[in-house]
Amino acid sequence: MRERCEFASDNAAGICPEAWDALQHANHGYTAGYGDDEWTNRACDLIRDFFQSDCEVFFVFNGTAANSLVLASLCHSYHSILCHELAHVETDECGAPEFFSNGTKILLLPGEGGKISPQAVEQAVKRRTDIHYPKPKAVSVTQPTEVGTLYSQVELAALAETARHLGLKIHMDGARFGNAVAALGCPPSALTWEAGIDVLSFGGTKAGMPCGEAVVFFDRDLATEFDYRCKQAGQLASKMRYLAAPWIGMLETGAYLRYAAHANACASRLAHLLSEVPGVTLSYPCTANAVFVNLPETAAETLRSWGWHFYNFIGTGSTRFMCSWATTPGAGATTRSGCANGHDNRLRPAGTRTNGAGKRAYLGRTVRAGWPDGPRGCPPPRQYERSRVETAYRAADGRQPA
Numbered sequence: 001m002r003e004r005c006e007f008a009s010d011n012a013a014g015i016c017p018e019a020w021d022a023l024q025h026a027n028h029g030y031t032a033g034y035g036d037d038e039w040t041n042r043a044c045d046l047i048r049d050f051f052q053s054d055c056e057v058f059f060v061f062n063g064t065a066a067n068s069l070v071l072a073s074l075c076h077s078y079h080s081i082l083c084h085e086l087a088h089v090e091t092d093e094c095g096a097p098e099f100f101s102n103g104t105k106i107l108l109l110p111g112e113g114g115k116i117s118p119q120a121v122e123q124a125v126k127r128r129t130d131i132h133y134p135k136p137k138a139v140s141v142t143q144p145t146e147v148g149t150l151y152s153q154v155e156l157a158a159l160a161e162t163a164r165h166l167g168l169k170i171h172m173d174g175a176r177f178g179n180a181v182a183a184l185g186c187p188p189s190a191l192t193w194e195a196g197i198d199v200l201s202f203g204g205t206k207a208g209m210p211c212g213e214a215v216v217f218f219d220r221d222l223a224t225e226f227d228y229r230c231k232q233a234g235q236l237a238s239k240m241r242y243l244a245a246p247w248i249g250m251l252e253t254g255a256y257l258r259y260a261a262h263a264n265a266c267a268s269r270l271a272h273l274l275s276e277v278p279g280v281t282l283s284y285p286c287t288a289n290a291v292f293v294n295l296p297e298t299a300a301e302t303l304r305s306w307g308w309h310f311y312n313f314i315g316t317g318s319t320r321f322m323c324s325w326a327t328t329p330g331a332g333a334t335t336r337s338g339c340a341n342g343h344d345n346r347l348r349p350a351g352t353r354t355n356g357a358g359k360r361a362y363l364g365r366t367v368r369a370g371w372p373d374g375p376r377g378c379p380p381p382r383q384y385e386r387s388r389v390e391t392a393y394r395a396a397d398g399r400q401p402a
Contacts, residue, residue, distance in 0.1 A: 007270075008309040009206075010176070010289065010324035015246075016208030016259060022249025023210070026241045035059070035240040043244035046251040047202070047214055052189045056223040058215040059243040060235040063175045064093045066201035066213040069229050071138060072101035073222065074169045074199070079137035080105040082124050084116050086146045086315050088173055100233060105134040113284060114145030115155065118162035125166045139163050142173040143180045143191065147283070147316060148267075148290030150180055153190050160196020169222065170196060175203035175213070178260035179288040193218035204247060208259055208325040212243040259325035263289035266323040274321070283318035295319040 006012045015023075031037040044057040060066050067089050071081055081097065083089055085108040089097050098104055109120045116139075125136045141159065144150050151159075163170050172192065174180070177200065181188050192200055199222060202214040217223035230236045237243050250256040271286035274293050283292040292313065300319060303310070313320040 005306065005308040007321040007323070008311050010263065010322050011206060012309075013208065013324035013326040015210045016250070016255060016325050018249040018253050018255040019209045019246035020249075022245040022247075023242060026245035031241055033238045033240065034236060035244075037241050037244075039241035039248065040244040043214075043247040043251075046248060047216060050188055050251055050256075051192060051216065051218070052187065053193050053218055054220070055193070056217040056220045056226075058217075058223075058226060058230060059237065059240060060213055060215060060230060061211055061237070061243070062205065063088070063173070063201060063203060063213050064096050065233060065235045066215050067140070067171070067173055068093060068096035068100045069226070069233055069235065070171050070199050070201060070215055071097045071104065071140060073226055073229060074138040074171065075101050075104045076137075077102040077104055078134060080107045080134035081138045081140055082107050082109055082116070082121055082136055082168070083140040084109055084111050084114055084142065084145070086114055087140060087142055088146060088175070089140055091146070091314055100229075104137075107134075107136065113149040114142070114147040115149060115151060116141065116159070118158050121159065121162050121168070122166065125168070136166070136168060138169045138171055140171045140173060142175075144176050144183075144288040144290070147292055147313075147318075148286065148288050149284055150183060150287045151191075152184070153186060153195055156191065156195035156197065164196065169198045169219075172197045172200045174200050176206055176260075176288065177203055178207050178256050179264055182257050182261035183264050183288050192216075198222060204250075206324070207256055208250065209246040212246065214247065260289070262329075263323045263325055263327060266327040266329055267291050267321070269329065270321055270323060283316065289323045291321040291323075292316065292318040293321070 026039050031039070040059070043059075047057050048055055060069065071089065075081060079101075081089070081104060083106060087108075090106055090108060097106060107124055109116045109124055111117060111120060121139055139159065141151060141156070143156075160170055177188075177191075180191060184191065191197075198217070198219045200216040200218070202216050204212050204214065215226070217226070227236070250259075267286055267289045271282060271291045271293075274280050274291065274295075275282055277299055279296045280299060281294045283294055286292075294317075310322075311320045312318075
């Protein structure tokens with residue numbers, strides 16, 4: 001049996017060591033349920049520190065719930081939501097945003113590279129203003145986009161300015177938000193509240209956690225009674241510590257962005273290797289952890305015969321290869337000769353990563369050490385040395401440790 005080479009989705013990767021370790025620490029003794037525990041409080045504080053914002057944080061089981069409940073909280077049933085025609089909330093959530101909002105309509109916008117523009121938003125709002133049309137109330141953007149491209153800080157700020165002028169709120173679907181931060185090399189705050197984003201669906205599952213996303217309200221007024229929405233929708237976990245603990249493990253050690261940078265680097269290498277195959281061209285720039293290519297059927301059949309798994313992506317006509325925290329860097333040297341001649345030389349995405357390619361100097365500014373003290377029967381807190389984390393960042397940047 002051939003080894004399975006998984007490029008279909010970053011959801012196919014397992015749990016990263018830091019998230020698993022945090023779960024093991026959380027799995028001692030007793031603690032209060034429904035989020036009234038020290039693990040959940042600690043995770044919320046780390047997310048606030050991550051964004052340098054006094055934001056309101058909620059944990060839900062998956063991205064569809066995060067996006068749908070947020071958009072429902074921004075709208076009434078007679079409103080509409082503006083998003084790109086390829087957005088996940090439109091193509092991959094089975095009508096959940098409309099369901100949870102009791103009928104809010106999603107209006108689709110075109111846009112090159114999976115991105116919407118301020119002009120497209122304004123045109124959609126002003127196209128009709130009569131009472132017979134669902135009134136636009138929110139804009140949803142995806143970062144990175146569904147085709148792996150990125151909104152710059154300038155682009156996000158321009159969208160936010162237009163939205164404010166038109167009385168719209170902005171939601172960001174950040175299922176792979178860490179990949180965007182690692183690629184753009186700026187603080188998370190610069191891509192969210194500083195750019196005018198009101199609320200973020202903050203992805204954890206694709207980053208290396210077992211499950212769970214965080215909903216982050218930068219405008220705290222918008223979070224009013226959101227906890228009731230979570231409860232009604234079956235998203236209030238009774239043992240909340242198991243959704244929260246992986247965030248502690250990944251944020252406290254720097255693994256969240258370190259693994260994101262690693263996945264991006266693997267995608268960049270894979271894009272280079274695939275582009276050397278005769279007849280293969282990139283459909284979109286490879287800027288994060290996704291590679292979109294126009295792949296001849298013969299090459300696709302060859303790769304699948306080797307055990308490669310990937311998608312023919314919905315709505316684009318392209319083939320998508322997705323790298324994750326667990327993708328091993330280029331063990332296969334010449335994908336070109338393999339696809340062209342049937343040779344079994346390939347990048348191998350199997351295996352477990354225990355170190356990464358994280359970078360950006362600002363990441364080393366503050367690393368909170370220690371685990372929250374558990375209640376009865378919990379082991380003493382485990383300490384993570386700041387020097388160890390900073391050394392890893394410096395090594396990833398090619399600098400000597402201080």
